[in-house]
Amino acid sequence: MRLMDLFSLKGKTAIVTGGGRGLGAQIAEGFAEAGANVVICSRNGPACEEMSDKLKQMGVESLALSCDVTNPEEVKCVVETTKQQFGRIDILVNNSGASWAAPTEDMPLEAWEKVMNVNVTGTFLMSQEVGKVMIEQKGGKIINIASIAGFGGTDPFMQTIGYNTSKGAVITMTKDLAVKWGKHQIYVNAIAPGFFPTKMSKVLIEHGQQTIMDGTPLGRLGSNTDLKGPALFLASSASDYVTGDVLTVDGGATAF
Template identity: 40%
Template sequence: MSIEAFNLDGKTAIVTGAGRGLGKAIAIGLASAGANVLLASRNPEHLSGTAAEIEHSGGQAIRTSVDISDPASCAALVSRAEDEFGKLDILVCNAATNIQGPAADMPPSAWSQVINTEMSGCFYLSQAAYKVMAKQRSGSIIMISANSSTVGYADLVGVATAKGGVDMMARNLAIEWGQDGIRVNTINPGFTEHVPEDGADVAAGDGDLEEDIRAATPLERRGRVEEFANPAIFLASDAASYVTGHNLVVDGGYSVK
């Protein structure tokens, strides 16, 4: 094993929700390792910053739109990658919601939105990617889950339920698709320095929540976005060629304390 095992030169990757936060960091990380990246978001205008950073560093990035709750849109996204680059080696299912609130007050529309985005979207994208990866006899699917799939949080029932489903989905797809040379894993982040667009979380270093996070996390801080990009590079690369069906928790030890 050498550092070359982490090289993604010539690989093609799709990253959804690549306009900011973890998706942006992962897309830039994959590109820095050599991958051509198809950046996807419901609004492609949100992807301009990510594309600019990749291209400034000499990488190749294409922006496009996707509605991951729509199977046809997911299939079109995969077809776009195949048309542009001739193949698809890496799929990162990152797009997510941040719907929070008491379970007793969650309306059906919010529940459906969370499940359709957080869980069904991963399935539709993976289904579409399978058709290309199976022909190639190779591929890595990475689903961005959360440590809320195993740790209980107040006011997060929809997201936590969906992420639990994503973890189990990855295990089942790993079993079904291993014979086709396709690996399926999750990354399960904890608290990050990235603040959701709707402001439901607070910035690092602000307020009582930060004291609680530091007290409950062995590393005593939030994770930096690049600390989630590096595990994605690992799972996408040949360095993880014998890793599948695994839920990789990246939370500074929060879930084990």
């Protein structure tokens, strides 16, 4: 296989949760540019429709589906619809996420539960349901969106203990699924982004921008293209001897 062919997704089908905006939209666009058909799903139906229409204009097939990843029935519906439409599922990106900022001593239980349900349980439910399809078809790629906040304690300005804890759980889940499903030729990896300007991170970045810049060797935030390459690598044949890994995309922040 020629080098650039290793990165082609032509004829592949991907599901991207939370793909209507932010990091998910960036990844979905990158997959479409590489030739994949992309299913966009999230609770924000209009955003999914808008993104799906954009991908269709790039010459690939795309579906927009409404889905709460914490609802098992809605998750099953997305998987069944995708399989019915495209015949198989080659790639899953678990990108849907939630956060809540509050000092640990003031964190409401309902806020903690919401973050854990979306970030951990949602990732598990989508992986479980898509995993069944991938086991049957004997192969697939799962990419979980973690965070550098999941590596350990964070700077005091980042009062998001639920989010940080959930991303640590996603990292552990990634490694465990890679071990359990390797025999089925299912690759499970994670991407740990640093600070990217998204709707969810906007207030946090505004609050701690100087600290973030001082702690990022490249001296900038992530751009609207910086995740395309890493995600494409993990979704394509270029990473066919990589599983159970966490690819850090943070401008060097964790290099200190």
